[in-house]
Amino acid sequence: MKLSEELQWRGFWNQTTFTDDKLIDSENFTLYLGTDPSADSLHVGHLAVYMMVRHFLERGHKVFLLVGGGTGMIGDMRDTEERNLLPYEEIEHNKQALKSQVSRIFAGRDFTLVDNADWLAELELLPFLRDIGKNFNMADLVSREFFKARINNGKGLSFAEFTYTLLQGYDFWHLFREYGVTLQLGGSDQWGNFFFGVSLIRKLESGEVYVLTAPLVINKSTGRKFGKSEGGAVWLDENKTSVYKFYQFWLNVDDESAIDYMKMYTMLDRDTIEAIAENHAVNPGARSVQKVLAREVTDIVHGGARRESVERVNEVLFGGGDFKKLSDDDLGALAEEIPCVDAGIDVIGALVESGAVGSNGEAKRLLKSGAISLNGEKACRK
Ligand SMILES: N[C@@H](Cc1ccc(O)cc1)C(=O)O
Numbered sequence: 001m002k003l004s005e006e007l008q009w010r011g012f013w014n015q016t017t018f019t020d021d022k023l024i025d026s027e028n029f030t031l032y033l034g035t036d037p038s039a040d041s042l043h044v045g046h047l048a049v050y051m052m053v054r055h056f057l058e059r060g061h062k063v064f065l066l067v068g069g070g071t072g073m074i075g076d077m078r079d080t081e082e083r084n085l086l087p088y089e090e091i092e093h094n095k096q097a098l099k100s101q102v103s104r105i106f107a108g109r110d111f112t113l114v115d116n117a118d119w120l121a122e123l124e125l126l127p128f129l130r131d132i133g134k135n136f137n138m139a140d141l142v143s144r145e146f147f148k149a150r151i152n153n154g155k156g157l158s159f160a161e162f163t164y165t166l167l168q169g170y171d172f173w174h175l176f177r178e179y180g181v182t183l184q185l186g187g188s189d190q191w192g193n194f195f196f197g198v199s200l201i202r203k204l205e206s207g208e209v210y211v212l213t214a215p216l217v218i219n220k221s222t223g224r225k226f227g228k229s230e231g232g233a234v235w236l237d238e239n240k241t242s243v244y245k246f247y248q249f250w251l252n253v254d255d256e257s258a259i260d261y262m263k264m265y266t267m268l269d270r271d272t273i274e275a276i277a278e279n280h281a282v283n284p285g286a287r288s289v290q291k292v293l294a295r296e297v298t299d300i301v302h303g304g305a306r307r308e309s310v311e312r313v314n315e316v317l318f319g320g321g322d323f324k325k326l327s328d329d330d331l332g333a334l335a336e337e338i339p340c341v342d343a344g345i346d347v348i349g350a351l352v353e354s355g356a357v358g359s360n361g362e363a364k365r366l367l368k369s370g371a372i373s374l375n376g377e378k379a380c381r382k
Contacts, residue, residue: 001270003059007212009270010263012052014188014215017198023210029061031183032175034116034168035102036068036076037094038086041237042101044227044249045217047301048264049187050105052214056185058267063111064181065102069095070120071168076193077161079149101236105300112179116171123170132170135203136196141165144192165196172197173204182209188216217264221254226261236301243302247310250294251287255280258289266296 004021007013018024033053035046042050057063072091075083086094099113141147141162150157172194175181184194194211201207217226227234234249235241241249253261259277262268268276280289298307 003055006055006270007052010052010055011260012048012055012212012214012264014213015191016212017194017210018212024212029056029183029210030064030179030181031056031061031185032064032066032114032172032181033185034066034068034071034171035098036072037091037098038072038075038083039235040094040097041235041240042098043233043235044265045187045225045233047105047236047297048217049185049214050102051265051267052185052212054106054109054267057106057109057111063106064175064179065106065111065113066171066175067095067098067102067113067115069115069117071116071164071171073117074160074164074167076164076168077146077150077157078189079146080153081150081155082157082161097237105236114175116167116174119174120167120170128166128170132166132173132200135200136166136169140196146189146192165193168193169197169200172209173200176201176205176207176209182207184209184211186211186213188213217261219254220256220260226257238302238306243298243306244310246301247294247298247307250297251290253290253293255284255289258293262289262293262296266293266300268292268296 001009002025004013004018004024007024031053033049035042053063053065069091072086072094073088075085095115102113144165147157147162172181172184184190184197186194191211191213194213198209198211201209218224219226233241234246236246238246250261250265259273259280262273262276266273276289276292280286295307295311298310
């Protein structure tokens with residue numbers, strides 16, 4: 001299957017400036033994806049776009065991953081309201097967290113990490129306005145949907161946030177000149193920013209560059225944005241969403257969307273996914289799609305060893321199925337099955353998130369009084 005076909009089949013092909021799909025199949029691109037350090041972790045919404053990048057990587061395209069240390073000091077305009085400025089220390093902390101997370105997701109693969117603070121922080125106002133600002137037409141800038149939404153909802157927006165688009169356009173231009181980057185990938189909300197980068201490069205370099213956005217992932221049964229659980233966003237950092245909860249999140253996705261997510265969030269090939277879908281159609285009750293989905297995505301984000309330990313906990317606690325209240329016998333069974341596991345996150349997380357116990361403290365007390373002892377990060381059979 002060609003890359004363009006694969007991206008379309010997986011549901012990654014939303015909006016693009018490619019007028020001919022064949023270009024993407026015949027040329028070797030150097031591309032980039034940018035993420036602002038607005039939090040200290042990515043969530044599963046981001047992960048979809050990173051998976052799109054993975055497909056380019058697997059086929060030998062060159063990848064730059066950008067952490068927005070510079071743009072993160074301003075914050076991208078959204079349709080709701082002004083963002084709060086983050087303190088410098090927080091941006092720094094988030095940046096380090098994102099860098100190590102991204103390196104983990106793409107471990108063993110060849111990509112280059114860049115930080116736009118390295119060039120944006122050095123810009124001077126007057127040259128910037130003359131060389132860059134002059135190439136942006138206000139009529140275009142104010143016709144953006146996000147801008148109109150902010151005017152229409154009465155909240156308005158600061159000049160700083162309004163200027164964000166110019167900074168992102170500058171990035172594209174910088175990466176084009178320095179490294180020959182000619183393609184930018186991102187989520188569908190980035191279309192406006194992308195457009196201005198493309199036209200800036202046309203004006204300054206007479207160069208042609210391309211953009212491709214992935215659609216916003218929607219949960220078909222609720223019609224809502226995908227990636228939120230009851231407690232908020234599903235994060236890739238296990239300190240914000242435990243591995244156990246992450247695994248459960250995928251296990252619990254609805255039948256209707258499960259195949260769609262499998263196409264986007266796993267690297268399984270088309271034949272494999274179609275075979276799983278056929279089985280699922282015959283016997284949906286077995287939730288075989290969800291099980292494979294949970295396994296594959298957890299492997300990508302947290303690694304196979306962590307996933308296996310979660311699977312064992314899930315199997316012993318809940319027979320691999322629904323959550324239930326735990327008795328001392330259950331705890332005993334858990335101890336039998338798992339002589340030593342990473343308790344700090346898996347077991348205690350499992351107990352609390354299952355609703356079996358009310359709090360971390362209670363989980364710890366139960367574990368201590370039961371057949372399991374806690375030893376630092378490990379829970380071991382006594
Ligand atoms: N604006 C992007 C992040 C980004 C930042 C700088 C870039 O050059 C590209 C992308 C977002 O909010 O998701």
